[in-house]
Amino acid sequence: MHGSYFPQHRRQPDWPRPGNERPDTKERMKHATGQSESAPEKGARRKQGRPPSPLLDRERITNTAMSLIRDSGADALTMGALARALGVSTPALYNHAASKLVILRWVEDRLMERIETGDFAGGDWFGALTTWATSYRTVMAENAPFIPTIATMPVAGAPITLTMYERVAAGLTACGWPDAAVVPVIVSVESFVYGSAYDVDAPADIFDVKPDEQRHSPAFVRAVAAYGANTDAESRRADEAFETGLASLLGGLAQRYDIALPC
Numbered sequence: 001m002h003g004s005y006f007p008q009h010r011r012q013p014d015w016p017r018p019g020n021e022r023p024d025t026k027e028r029m030k031h032a033t034g035q036s037e038s039a040p041e042k043g044a045r046r047k048q049g050r051p052p053s054p055l056l057d058r059e060r061i062t063n064t065a066m067s068l069i070r071d072s073g074a075d076a077l078t079m080g081a082l083a084r085a086l087g088v089s090t091p092a093l094y095n096h097a098a099s100k101l102v103i104l105r106w107v108e109d110r111l112m113e114r115i116e117t118g119d120f121a122g123g124d125w126f127g128a129l130t131t132w133a134t135s136y137r138t139v140m141a142e143n144a145p146f147i148p149t150i151a152t153m154p155v156a157g158a159p160i161t162l163t164m165y166e167r168v169a170a171g172l173t174a175c176g177w178p179d180a181a182v183v184p185v186i187v188s189v190e191s192f193v194y195g196s197a198y199d200v201d202a203p204a205d206i207f208d209v210k211p212d213e214q215r216h217s218p219a220f221v222r223a224v225a226a227y228g229a230n231t232d233a234e235s236r237r238a239d240e241a242f243e244t245g246l247a248s249l250l251g252g253l254a255q256r257y258d259i260a261l262p263c
Contacts, residue, residue: 109160120171140197
């Protein structure tokens with residue numbers, strides 16, 4: 001055969017043999033094959049899934065919702081805002097609470113479970129209503145930003161709230177109050193309680209009249225002066241007004257429905 005077909009000295013290939021690559025060549029080969037310096041060693045165990053999300057439950061959701069309402073008002077409570085405050089996605093929040101209304105019912109129950117209703121089992125409706133209203137006012141005074149929402153919240157879906165109302169209703173009817181009177185009594189007392197709760201934090205000078213205005217309201221100025229003179233301490237003014245008003249309210253309700261006092 002023709003000698004030129006089989007050259008005596010074979011030409012070496014242009015690419016390097018494995019193990020003899022230049023450093024830059026090795027890097028190009030790793031990029032081409034998808035390898036990297038940080039690739040796990042063979043047999044290394046992979047981490048399982050994504051990092052766990054913050055745990056969500058009713059207590060944490062309720063606490064965060066109440067913080068939002070305290071800081072920014074009830075209108076600031078949206079599912080999106082609440083999810084951001086919890087550090088989760090909005091769909092994740094919906095997996096635990098179907099709606100904003102559900103969360104507001106949780107808030108309502110959280111507040112209502114603090115209100116005392118035990119005295120209704122004792123047979124003294126006047127004392128029981130007084131204890132209930134006083135406890136109710138204390139809770140709402142400490143949570144005044146919730147009053148506009150709680151005052152108009154439906155009770156359906158709030159079992160603790162329903163239990164509270166059941167104890168009040170059962171206690172009143174056991175003392176002779178007619179069924180038709182129970183709801184008017186509850187609404188009357190609650191209306192008074194909500195207003196009184198706001199009064200707890202009213203400024204001390206709320207009724208002060210400027211000197212140049214006093215000639216327009218002399219009777220009111222005298223009444224304010226007498227009220228201050230007859231009140232033992234500044235901190236007791238709201239309490240005394242509440243106690244006086246509540247006793248008058250309950251006495252008027254008893255007279256209206258011809259209920260003996262006590263039963």
